[in-house]
Amino acid sequence: MTDLTSLSLAEARDGIRARAFSAVELTQAHLRSMEAARALNAFITETPQHALAMAREADGRVAEGNLGALEGLPLGIKDLFCTRGVLTTAASHILHGFKPPYESTVTANLWRAGAVMLGKLNLDEFAMGSSNETSYYGPVLSPWRRRGSNVDLVPGGSSGGSAAAVAAELCLGATGTDTGGSIRQPAAVAGICGIKPTYGRVSRWGIVAFASSLDQAGPMARTVKDCAILLKAMAGHDPKDSTCANIGVPDYEKALTRDVRGLRVGIPREYRIDGTPVEIDALWARGAQWLRDAGAEIIEVSLPHTQYALAAYYIVAPAEASSNLARYDGVRFGLREAGSDITDMYEKTRAAGFGREVQRRILIGTYVLSAGYYDAYYLKAQRVRSLIKRDFEQAFEKVDVLLTPTAPGPAFGIGEKSDDPISMYLNDVFTVTVNLAGLPGMSVPAGLSAEGLPLGLQVIGRPFDEETVLRTCSFLEEAAAFKAKPEAWWRAVA
Amino acid sequence: MSAGEGRNGAVIEGTTGPWEIVIGIEVHAQVSSRAKLFSGAATAFGAEPNSQVSLVDAAMPGMLPVINEYCVEQAVRTGLGLKAQINRVSVFDRKNYFYPDLPAGYQISQYKSPIVGEGEILIDMPGGETIRVGIERLHLEQDAGKSLHDQHPSLSYVDLNRAGVALMEIVSRPDMRSAEEAAAYVRKLRAILRYLGTCDGNMEQGSMRADVNVSVRRPGAPYGTRCEIKNVNSLRFIQQAVEYEARRQVDVIEAGGTIRQETRLFDSRKGETRSMRSKEEAHDYRYFPDPDLLPLELDLAFIETIRASLPELPDAKRARFMRDFGLSAYDAGVMVSEKETADYFEAVSKGRDAKAAANWIMGDLFAHLNKAGLEISASPVSADNLGRMLDLIADGTISGRIAKDVFVIMVETGGDPARIVDERGLRQVTDSSAIEAAVDAVIAENAAKVEELKTKPTMLGWFVGQVMKKTGGKANPQAVNEVLKAKLAHVLGG
Structure with missing residues (x-):
């Protein structure tokens, strides 16, 4: 039998259906690889008992011939999704010991489809970061290393645990969340696929909130097809989330025709930013060339307000976060540090519970919403947001999708940018616009840097047109023929 | 009818001349609804502490509000009852502050765009004057929970049963000019709410509370600085609070002091108001639109259906x-x-x-x-x-x-x-013989009075009274009158 962990999710699904192996066997294989990969620190909580119990139930359904879309497929869950009875931390000390009495809509959908939970994946604290270095539970190490180097690299963030676990074949796929690029940037950096669906495509109910108007959950997996399968299971209307659209979910797998003939692909000129590494620009040009060669029309478009996006994002997201995180006050759940009175208890609890980056964003957010600053910051940022949205609407009058790089560079070393928040925030430069406009965006691995590290391309689509995004990505995936895998150095460490 | 401006209200005679009282009132009226504004939890009065609390009310991580359509209907019904503008689009905002009985760290309210705009209430004063009090707005918001400070020597307990209950805040214009008008306004508002069935108006149980804004000025002068008296919970207290507060302000000003804008409490036992916090100590609530909720859009048919009912x-x-x-x-x-x-x-x-x-x-x-x-x-x-x-x-x-x-x-x-x-044998005696007997007896017993009757025919009433007394009040007074007239015709001279 081949190594079950190196199968794609689609292949594993077919294997289970053909009864080539059982869900328990598949799960055990992944649990073994997880155990051997603890050096990566990808999981905050492993749930092997849970996983095996779910796998046994899946095998029962297989025996009955009553298979769900994800029957018996082991997944990792970003630890931002509330899972009933299982420690849920958001990688923050403030949620110390928190075991939710409820299950998020997304994970409930996955379990209903027969999927198996391997554990809860590490992330930046409250999903605030682009390197997975802000986790209370320690940084995640990228499975990738520069050619000939043993320097530890970041897996991207905030869904760094998800990216690392998928890339290192610790799970068939994982859930991520994306507020400013937290699915796409780590996917690019880790050489896997990840899609942030249209805002409102996937329910936010039961996902620890970072910035409510930007947060959106999506799948991360090793192939475009795997993402399509997972997205179908995750998505759908949820009356418990007022911002979740009541729109039918198409069969995304059927969209993966790789046919881009006549497709109009926009290249936004403002995304050519000074200081972007040459190899990123080259990759971008190569992607456009592949599309042109396959019969797509490449059209240069303008998104004139792009230069304000990052600034607007770092006002809107912290503003919402400062309010969303007010509930972590030590009163009802999670950490409580005793104080002499209620204010003292609040201050001690939040000082001890939140890490530096989270505190920084709460401060920024509180500041930009304050009387006297609201108009200059928050309101102006919202206006920029409207303009950015309009930029995209106008572009989509001329093109069907946009092609851009996903991130401004490959993975960097642990600690390299930790002391420079601005340089860290620049990682999101190509991705935040998509969140501000609420659009679907997907990253697909498209090549390696000179040092042998993965680089990704991003495809952006119209609202609720994930199908065209997936179709374009299915083509790029084939054209790029990205087959590189990280060397499993971590097994030796274990 | 007269509006607030240019009308002569009650006047306080100070040592330096007359002062006019200006009053505006914010009423918090609990919407008569079995479920809360954004959750399905029950709202019954007097339930066991924390027995009517949903995950949303407790602000558990990842929980999202969903608007209760019935509460919206009740607000619109109230707006129509106040002859007010119904806003087809309104927005829910977050009002941010920390308090243990506010689990999310923010109250969902409506700040810039309330559901109901300008309206009016007419109040009839005992003197026959009708006064028009302008309604500035009505908005929907959540109630907070309750802190219990008497359950433990050093800790406070929190009851979240009320947390999330729907309130209508109804804000008047500063159109009232006396304590009586203030009480009459709240009485009339309460009557309208009860007629509409949108609030039970029960002030003792706290389903209706008033914040009373009081200022004084020289007649015709611009408005003075106001003080807000919070949470006054009976009509009598409203009247007392206004009287006390207006007198206090006049005394302060006439003693050479100035009124500081502040929030005050009414102590019903002492019949006085006391400073609670000054404007400088007021919170910066950092209002911003709640990203978890879409703008509330009402279609015309919805409003007209309510109007028709x-x-x-x-x-x-x-x-x-x-x-x-x-x-x-x-x-x-x-x-x-x-x-x-x-x-x-x-x-x-x-x-x-x-x-x-x-x-x-x-x-x-x-x-x-x-x-x-x-x-x-x-x-x-x-x-x-x-x-x-x-x-x-x-x-x-x-x-x-x-x-x-x-x-x-x-x-x-x-x-x-x-x-x-x-x-009890109280049937009226109409039997003429019985009446005649009584009349005869009275005439016989009162010969002197019969003489008097000759010069003073109005004495007849006295005879009626005597006959009524004799019959225990049961005789028909009309019949008694007729029989008397007939029998005394000779005296009365026809």
């Missing part, structure tokens, strides 16, 4: 009572002041002498209810029975005088008037 409101009812029943403006005003009174009056007066019905209700019935401290809904004399008693008067079975006794017995026993009359 509005009941007859106090002003319209009062006009009808005056027009159809010939009641005076004052009597009609009293009859419509509470929906229960109006219903009672209509039941009693149906097919009967409406003026007599109103007189009995305002006279004997109210006197009794006031003494017993009862609401009309708990009256021992049912509308049905009072009506039947009026029938007995009308058909001559009893006299008005006897009716008063019958009424007292009805109050005591709750019994049927016809039966009381029968059982």
Whole structure:
């Protein structure tokens, strides 16, 4: 039998259906690889008992011939999704010991489809970061290393645990969340696929909130097809989330025709930013060339307000976060540090519970919403947001999708940018616009840097047109023929 | 009718001249709804602490609000009842502050775009003047929970049963000019809410509370600095608080001081207001639109359906009572002041002498209810029975005088008037021989008075009284009059 962990999710699904192996066997294989990969620190909580119990139930359904879309497929869950009875931390000390009495809509959908939970994946604290270095539970190490180097690299963030676990074949796929690029940037950096669906495509109910108007959950997996399968299971209307659209979910797998003939692909000129590494620009040009060669029309478009996006994002997201995180006050759940009175208890609890980056964003957010600053910051940022949205609407009058790089560079070393928040925030430069406009965006691995590290391309689509995004990505995936895998150095460490 | 501006209200005579009181009121009215504004939890009064709390109310991580359509309907109904502008688009905002009984760290309210805009309330003062009080706005918001400070020597407990309960905040213009007008405004507002069924108006249980803004100024001068007296929970207290506060402000100013804008508490035991916090200590609530909720959009049909189902409101009812029943403006005003009174009056007066019905209700019935401290809904004399008693008067079975006794017995026993009359032998004597015998006896016993009658025909009334006394009040006064006139014709000179 081949190594079950190196199968794609689609292949594993077919294997289970053909009864080539059982869900328990598949799960055990992944649990073994997880155990051997603890050096990566990808999981905050492993749930092997849970996983095996779910796998046994899946095998029962297989025996009955009553298979769900994800029957018996082991997944990792970003630890931002509330899972009933299982420690849920958001990688923050403030949620110390928190075991939710409820299950998020997304994970409930996955379990209903027969999927198996391997554990809860590490992330930046409250999903605030682009390197997975802000986790209370320690940084995640990228499975990738520069050619000939043993320097530890970041897996991207905030869904760094998800990216690392998928890339290192610790799970068939994982859930991520994306507020400013937290699915796409780590996917690019880790050489896997990840899609942030249209805002409102996937329910936010039961996902620890970072910035409510930007947060959106999506799948991360090793192939475009795997993402399509997972997205179908995750998505759908949820009356418990007022911002979740009541729109039918198409069969995304059927969209993966790789046919881009006549497709109009926009290249936004403002995304050519000074200081972007040459190899990123080259990759971008190569992607456009592949599309042109396959019969797509490449059209240069303008998104004139792009230069304000990052600034607007770092006002809107912290503003919402400062309010969303007010509930972590030590009163009802999670950490409580005793104080002499209620204010003292609040201050001690939040000082001890939140890490530096989270505190920084709460401060920024509180500041930009304050009387006297609201108009200059928050309101102006919202206006920029409207303009950015309009930029995209106008572009989509001329093109069907946009092609851009996903991130401004490959993975960097642990600690390299930790002391420079601005340089860290620049990682999101190509991705935040998509969140501000609420659009679907997907990253697909498209090549390696000179040092042998993965680089990704991003495809952006119209609202609720994930199908065209997936179709374009299915083509790029084939054209790029990205087959590189990280060397499993971590097994030796274990 | 007069609006606030340019009208002469009550005046406080200070040592330096007259002062005018200016009052504006914010009423928090709990929406009559079985479920909360953004969750399905119950709202019953007096339940076990924390027994009516959903995951949303407790602000657990990842929980999202979903608007309760019934509460929206109630707000629109109220707006229509206040003859107010209904805003087709309104927005829910977050009002951020830390307090243990506010689990999310923010209250969901409506700040810039309320659901209801400008409206008005007309109040009728005992002097016959009708005053128009402008309504600035009505918005929907969540109530907070309750902190219990008396359960533990050093800790406070929190009861979240009220957390998330729907409130309508109804803000008046500063159009009131006396404590009486302030109380009359709240009484009228409460009556309208009760007619509409959108709030039970129960101030003791806290389902209706008033924040009273008071300032003083020289007549005709610009508004003075106001103080807000928080959470006044009875009509009597509103009146007392205004009187105390206005006097206090006049004294401060006349002593050479200035009024600081501040929030004050009314101490009902001492009958005084006390400073709670100054404007400088006021919170910066950092309002911003709640990203978890879409703007609330109402379609015209929704509003018109509610408009079509509005009941007859106090002003319209009062006009009808005056027009159809010939009641005076004052009597009609009293009859419509509470929906229960109006219903009672209509039941009693149906097919009967409406003026007599109103007189009995305002006279004997109210006197009794006031003494017993009862609401009309708990009256021992049912509308049905009072009506039947009026029938007995009308058909001559009893006299008005006897009716008063019958009424007292009805109050005591709750019994049927016809039966009381029968059982106690109170039937009016119309038998002419019995009356004649009594008349003869009175004439015989009072020869001197008969002589007096020759020069003073108005003495006849005295004879009627004597005959009535002799018959135990049961004689028909009309018949007594006639018999007396006939028998004394020789004296009266025809």
